[in-house]
Amino acid sequence: MGVTFNFGQFFLSGRTVIGDTLHEIGLKNDKLWVLTPDTGAALKAFKRDCGDRFVDVGIAEQNVVGIAAGLALEGNIPVIMGMIPFMTMRACEQVRTDVCYQNLPVRIIGTGGGLTSEGGSTHNAMEDIALMSSLVNMTVISIGDPNMIRDILWASMKYPGPMFIRLAQGKKDRVIYEEGTMKYEIGKGIIAKEGKDVIIFAHGEMVFQALEAAFRLEAEGISVGVIDMFTIKPLDKELVLRAVEETGRIVVLEDHLMYGGLATAISDLLIDRAVYPKAFRRLGIPQVYAGFGTGEELRAKYGYDTEATVRAVREVLEK
Amino acid sequence: MDKQQEIARLEALAYDLRKKLLYLCGTYGGPVHIGGDLSAADLLIALYHYGMNVDPNNIMNPARDRFILSKGHGAVCMYIAMALRGFFDYDEICATYGKLDSAFGMHPCKVHLPGVETSSGSLGHGLSIAVGMALSAKQKGQKHRVFCLMGDGETCEGSIWEAAMAASSYKLGNLVGIVDRNGQLMTSYTEDFIHLEPYADKWKAFGWNEIELDGHNMAEIVAALDSLPAPDSEQPTVLIAHTIKGKGVSFMERDIGWHAGALSEEDLERALKDLEATYGKSGVENNGRNL
Ligand SMILES: Cc1ncc(C[n+]2csc(CCOP(=O)(O)OP(=O)(O)O)c2C)c(N)n1
Numbered sequence: 065m066g067v068t069f070n071f072g073q074f075f076l077s078g079r080t081v082i083g084d085t086l087h088e089i090g091l092k093n094d095k096l097w098v099l100t101p102d103t104g105a106a107l108k109a110f111k112r113d114c115g116d117r118f119v120d121v122g123i124a125e126q127n128v129v130g131i132a133a134g135l136a137l138e139g140n141i142p143v144i145m146g147m148i149p150f151m152t153m154r155a156c157e158q159v160r161t162d163v164c165y166q167n168l169p170v171r172i173i174g175t176g177g178g179l180t181s182e183g184g185s186t187h188n189a190m191e192d193i194a195l196m197s198s199l200v201n202m203t204v205i206s207i208g209d210p211n212m213i214r215d216i217l218w219a220s221m222k223y224p225g226p227m228f229i230r231l232a233q234g235k236k237d238r239v240i241y242e243e244g245t246m247k248y249e250i251g252k253g254i255i256a257k258e259g260k261d262v263i264i265f266a267h268g269e270m271v272f273q274a275l276e277a278a279f280r281l282e283a284e285g286i287s288v289g290v291i292d293m294f295t296i297k298p299l300d301k302e303l304v305l306r307a308v309e310e311t312g313r314i315v316v317l318e319d320h321l322m323y324g325g326l327a328t329a330i331s332d333l334l335i336d337r338a339v340y341p342k343a344f345r346r347l348g349i350p351q352v353y354a355g356f357g358t359g360e361e362l363r364a365k366y367g368y369d370t371e372a373t374v375r376a377v378r379e380v381l382e383k
Numbered sequence: 384m385d386k387q388q389e390i391a392r393l394e395a396l397a398y399d400l401r402k403k404l405l406y407l408c409g410t411y412g413g414p415v416h417i418g419g420d421l422s423a424a425d426l427l428i429a430l431y432h433y434g435m436n437v438d439p440n441n442i443m444n445p446a447r448d449r450f451i452l453s454k455g456h457g458a459v460c461m462y463i464a465m466a467l468r469g470f471f472d473y474d475e476i477c478a479t480y481g482k483l484d485s486a487f488g489m490h491p492c493k494v495h496l497p498g499v500e501t502s503s504g505s506l507g508h509g510l511s512i513a514v515g516m517a518l519s520a521k522q523k524g525q526k527h528r529v530f531c532l533m534g535d536g537e538t539c540e541g542s543i544w545e546a547a548m549a550a551s552s553y554k555l556g557n558l559v560g561i562v563d564r565n566g567q568l569m570t571s572y573t574e575d576f577i578h579l580e581p582y583a584d585k586w587k588a589f590g591w592n593e594i595e596l597d598g599h600n601m602a603e604i605v606a607a608l609d610s611l612p613a614p615d616s617e618q619p620t621v622l623i624a625h626t627i628k629g630k631g632v633s634f635m636e637r638d639i640g641w642h643a644g645a646l647s648e649e650d651l652e653r654a655l656k657d658l659e660a661t662y663g664k665s666g667v668e669n670n671g672r673n674l
Binding site: 100103120121126187 | 485
């Protein structure tokens with residue numbers, strides 16, 4: 065497994081894939097409703113052909129989640145497209161109490177994961193995985209390869225309970241896997257690259273960066289595996305345990321607060337199972353409001369860019 | 384200075400602000416919220432250069448009027464309006480806007496930019512913060528006002544109306560809400576999906592003194608600011624400023640595509656020419672008065 069072809073050369077807009085996929089599904093499944101709080105520029109085709117199941121509430125995130133809950137209570141499957149900080153923080157209680165408490169099949173797709181928004185701390189999304197994965201019944205997905213969105217959205221039509229789907233900017237996302245060769249299953253992580261010495265766990269945009277670091281180290285004779293843990297909740301426990309057993313050295317890389325995201329989910333699992341790796345490093349956002357700059361600049365500033373990932377791998381190898 | 388001269392001075396400043404905004408939009412290299420900047424430009428000039436008691440040399444003066452940019456994506460318009468008043472350096476704004484470690488980000492950050500009253504950028508927060516500031520002033524017997532500029536799309540947020548209710552309940556005559564009523568949100572026009580109208584009636588029903596005006600007519604803005612009730616009166620006031628998103632550049636006006644964007648070198652030139660055609664060299668719109 066682990067298809068990486070013409071690595072890093074192809075880009076795709078995640079938002080376009082969302083728009084196309086929801087349109088495809090909407091034409092076939094009249095339970096699908098699409099809602100947005102003024103962030104649905106990519107939804108034109110759905111709006112055109114399924115207009116009676118399209119709702120734009122204006123800039124009102126709490127309202128859109130409540131409306132989605134009502135639609136779901138009537139047997140519909142609502143998908144909301146919004147910006148992550150406002151969907152997961154402004155509307156957090158609606159998500160928890162109206163949606164999760166009642167275990168309703170509401171899907172929230174958010175753009176601007178981590179520090180990719182360039183809008184500063186009001187627009188950065190560094191707590192979303194912590195918040196959303198703490199909610200009972202919630203499924204949490206973080207998209208690395210934009211082509212993944214198609215499978216996940218189709219699967220979400222049959223998947224029980226609420227779901228949060230995180231994207232980076234969703235404008236110019238890197239294609240990681242050769243199109244058409246992958247099957248994405250919720251609850252099953254992907255071995256993006258095999259490796260014997262160290263395993264990097266990553267999700268979302270950081271999968272690409274993890275692979276970049278891994279290829280660089282490979283050239284020095286260090287064998288680094290990369291696991292794309294796009295399914296943060298439910299976590300692919302078996303895959304985590306296997307990776308720790310095989311290499312014993314783990315780096316977790318994510319565009320999220322260092323605590324509360326994937327690294328925490330993995331370390332909780334390891335402690336619960338009394339599995340102790342030889343070395344465990346987490347790379348992500350420290351306890352700061354990160355400020356302005358591009359995602360790449362901010363990752364360098366806060367110590368989790370490609371360079372830092374390479375360094376972290378070297379360090380865990382010494383332990 | 385008599386009123387006519389004062390208005391001409393403000394118009395010239397607004398023209399300068401628009402030019403500077405366009406220049407930044409053509410040189411920054413990333414998206415600038417130019418549509419909503421241009422719709423708010425006249426209002427921000429009138430506030431920072433006429434209506435508000437502020438002093439760039441004494442930014443923490445307790446007697447200053449407070450300004451909250453609730454539509455935080457209009458930050459750069461506020462930065463430059465403030466720069467023209469002496470708060471900041473325009474060249475520094477241009478050189479660092481949105482860049483790593485800059486104080487001048489896409490949304491205002493009080494922690495890194497003293498002179499700004501509060502951080503903002505997530506819509507729907509500002510009016511509640513303004514209510515808190517106004518309550519404090521009232522309790523302390525202070526005589527300043529608190530101004531809060533909102534986008535009309537922003538007022539889809541329920542929190543705005545929660546704050547509106549609190550403001551009239553607590554009789555905050557020192558609070559002035561201003562709505563940039565440009566009729567557009569980010570991806571649509573305000574009456575396409577969610578109907579804001581009858582808009583003035585909504586504010587009145589929430590207990591506000593309401594003034595409607597042309598947000599691009601400096602004389603009207605000045606008159607509205609002159610007519611504000613005393614800060615120790617008992618009813619908050621909202622100025623509903625009818626504006627045009629992208630005002631001054633014909634290819635941007637009322638175009639959904641120009642909520643945010645970057646200008647190419649050619650388009651920048653085209654936009655500046657357009658602006659000059661609209662406003663003339665003096666900064667007064669060519670409506671006959673200065674021809
Ligand atoms: C809570 C929240 N939701 C969404 C956004 C994204 N957003 C930024 S500007 C904007 C449209 C704002 O429209 P309006 O308030 O009318 O401002 P203007 O048209 O004057 O730019 C949106 C949806 C945001 N900043 N905050």
